[in-house]
Amino acid sequence: MKINIPLSEWTAHSSLRAWIGDAIRKCKPKSVHLCDGSSEEFDKIAAEMVKKGSLVPLSKRPGSFWCHSHPDDVARVEECTYICSKSKEDAGPTNHWREPGEMKEHLRSLFSGCMQGRTMYVIPYCMAPFGSPLAHVGVEITDSPYVVLNMKLMTRMGKEALSQLEDGEFIPGLHSVGVPLEEGEDDVPWPCNPKERIIVHFPEEKSIYSYGSGYGGNALLGKKCFALRIASVMAKEKGWLAEHMLILGLTNPEGEKKYIAAAFPSACGKTNLAMLTPTLPGWKAECVGDDIAWMYFGKDGRLYAVNPEAGYFGVAPGTSMKTNPIAMRTIERNAIFTNTAYADGDVWWEGLSETPPPNLINWQNKPWDGKSPAAHPNSRFTVAMAQCPALDPAANDPAGVPISAILFGGRRHGVTPLVVESLSWNHGVFMGASLSSESTAAVKGEVGKLRHDPFAMRSFCGYHMGDYFAHWIEMGKRGAASKLPRIYSVNWFRRDSKGKFVWPGFGENNRVLKWIFERTSNRAAANSTPIGYLPAPEALDLSGLTVDLQSLFSIDQSAWKEETEKLKSYFQHFEMHFPKELEDELQCLEERLS
Numbered sequence: 001m002k003i004n005i006p007l008s009e010w011t012a013h014s015s016l017r018a019w020i021g022d023a024i025r026k027c028k029p030k031s032v033h034l035c036d037g038s039s040e041e042f043d044k045i046a047a048e049m050v051k052k053g054s055l056v057p058l059s060k061r062p063g064s065f066w067c068h069s070h071p072d073d074v075a076r077v078e079e080c081t082y083i084c085s086k087s088k089e090d091a092g093p094t095n096h097w098r099e100p101g102e103m104k105e106h107l108r109s110l111f112s113g114c115m116q117g118r119t120m121y122v123i124p125y126c127m128a129p130f131g132s133p134l135a136h137v138g139v140e141i142t143d144s145p146y147v148v149l150n151m152k153l154m155t156r157m158g159k160e161a162l163s164q165l166e167d168g169e170f171i172p173g174l175h176s177v178g179v180p181l182e183e184g185e186d187d188v189p190w191p192c193n194p195k196e197r198i199i200v201h202f203p204e205e206k207s208i209y210s211y212g213s214g215y216g217g218n219a220l221l222g223k224k225c226f227a228l229r230i231a232s233v234m235a236k237e238k239g240w241l242a243e244h245m246l247i248l249g250l251t252n253p254e255g256e257k258k259y260i261a262a263a264f265p266s267a268c269g270k271t272n273l274a275m276l277t278p279t280l281p282g283w284k285a286e287c288v289g290d291d292i293a294w295m296y297f298g299k300d301g302r303l304y305a306v307n308p309e310a311g312y313f314g315v316a317p318g319t320s321m322k323t324n325p326i327a328m329r330t331i332e333r334n335a336i337f338t339n340t341a342y343a344d345g346d347v348w349w350e351g352l353s354e355t356p357p358p359n360l361i362n363w364q365n366k367p368w369d370g371k372s373p374a375a376h377p378n379s380r381f382t383v384a385m386a387q388c389p390a391l392d393p394a395a396n397d398p399a400g401v402p403i404s405a406i407l408f409g410g411r412r413h414g415v416t417p418l419v420v421e422s423l424s425w426n427h428g429v430f431m432g433a434s435l436s437s438e439s440t441a442a443v444k445g446e447v448g449k450l451r452h453d454p455f456a457m458r459s460f461c462g463y464h465m466g467d468y469f470a471h472w473i474e475m476g477k478r479g480a481a482s483k484l485p486r487i488y489s490v491n492w493f494r495r496d497s498k499g500k501f502v503w504p505g506f507g508e509n510n511r512v513l514k515w516i517f518e519r520t521s522n523r524a525a526a527n528s529t530p531i532g533y534l535p536a537p538e539a540l541d542l543s544g545l546t547v548d549l550q551s552l553f554s555i556d557q558s559a560w561k562e563e564t565e566k567l568k569s570y571f572q573h574f575e576m577h578f579p580k581e582l583e584d585e586l587q588c589l590e591e592r593l594s
């Protein structure tokens with residue numbers, strides 16, 4: 001077995017060395033590469049992948065590559081994602097569970113010899129800015145060079161992360177595509193093993209195992225596995241929050257700046273909102289993060305947020321100079337495109353331009369038939385946030401940014417209005433718990449089906465969701481009451497009777513954010529309704545825009561009564577774990593509606 005540098009030279013950390021040694025004995029790779037995170041390393045691995053046919057360099061985008069996956073490895077797989085806490089009760093009703101000992105046995109047999117004929121890469125990475133009170137180091141062992149390249153773009157990866165670790169604790173993540181190679185056997189461009197696919201978390205020992213998939217959140221273990229599922233457990237234990245939220249800085253024409261965090265399910269426009277181009281004169285928006293926020297209360301009693309990631313894994317289809325010019329400029333170079341279409345040295349996807357370029361190759365590397373989607377609906381770009389022209393100056397600040405407002409949003413064609421302000425912290429927590437959204441292509445399965453997605457964390461909470469709600473209630477008591485962020489429910493996706501979107505969205509969301517911005521300084525008017533505070537007429541800046549306010553804000557009493565009935569039966573899943581405070585909120589809502 002070949003190794004690029006002796007393990008003892010790479011790290012002095014004894015339990016890290018022991019874990020790597022165990023993984024080598026178990027997985028039996030042909031060679032081992034201990035990563036340093038340098039650009040030379042990135043270039044070398046990318047060149048090897050190009051030679052093998054796994055990546056195609058893009059002549060029109062410097063430093064960028066196109067890549068297409070196996071047709072059955074295109075999204076997160078919730079049905080094979082497990083939280084293996086000691087007791088089943090602790091995983092709660094939103095997670096799949098198996099007894100940890102039994103699962104360990106299964107994993108032992110899966111991983112045994114699984115890297116034969118392949119290189120094992122060892123990737124140290126740091127989630128959150130170096131020196132942040134929330135910064136944590138993870139180490140991912142993988143046999144996928146694609147994962148190494150993506151982790152380099154998405155996280156603070158390499159030597160510096162390793163030196164941050166010193167002799168401290170790290171989150172181990174073992175990943176394999178699950179396709180050992182016989183001596184002399186040829187590899188395929190995208191090895192994966194959909195039949196044996198499994199993603200497992202042990203919340204007590206804080207470890208991650210992923211087998212059989214090479215795609216996105218299944219394989220880039222720093223993202224959903226660590227920064228959400230494992231981190232949510234750490235946050236509960238230590239009194240902070242790990243959330244599926246973007247973080248955005250907003251400056252008004254007078255130069256006053258505030259930060260907003262917003263939770264939306266996967267593929268519901270987080271990246272677009274995080275990179276918003278304001279349409280109102282004099283407003284400026286800057287991006288701290290587009291997917292995950294780690295938040296804690298500072299000594300001053302305010303809630304602070306850091307983005308644990310250092311890059312974006314954004315949905316490509318629909319991204320264009322019209323919808324998200326900031327993202328378009330971010331991905332002009334040094335980006336990896338997975339499952340988009342390809343033509344003449346560049347990538348293409350539905351919505352990028354009105355007419356597709358000639359000689360288009362679809363996401364499965366076949367000439368496009370002109371009918372089926374050319375790019376997979378969950379095709380993605382991976383890019384370092386350092387390239388974002390609207391990167392917030394505080395994006396790398398170890399202390400994070402103070403949060404003035406928290407938004408919860410779903411994709412709903414009816415019922416929930418454009419924007420509602422909660423009556424209190426607990427009512428806001430109730431809004432988060434009540435979130436439902438129509439399903440998207442980010443998850444394997446049916447698209448467009450309404451499902452409960454509390455806090456947009458349905459797939460990402462590493463423990464009992466009822467206890468998670470209670471943790472949010474508790475957190476409200478930790479901050480200074482007058483400094484707690486206000487909480488809002490938003491819905492950009494309401495449709496009229498003909499099925500057309502009523503709200504233009506994208507940059508025009510600036511108008512909703514302006515109202516929220518001013519509300520948090522008590523400068524904008526609101527009307528009290530049974531479901532919360534709605535903007536008073538005139539308080540929402542609609543200058544130069546014609547929209548049907550009635551369709552955006554109407555509260556259909558009977559639809560809301562039905563909604564509360566559905567919530568009541570959904571919340572029963574959480575049994576004794578469902579906090580009393582939220583029961584009270586539900587009851588008060590029912591009373592206000594009657």
Ligand code: SAT
Pocket residue numbers: 075076215216217218223224266267313442443
């Ligand atoms: O989980 S992924 O990182 O593949 C994307 C998402 O679903 O948010």
Ligand code: MN
Pocket residue numbers: 244265266267291
């Ligand atoms: Mn996400």
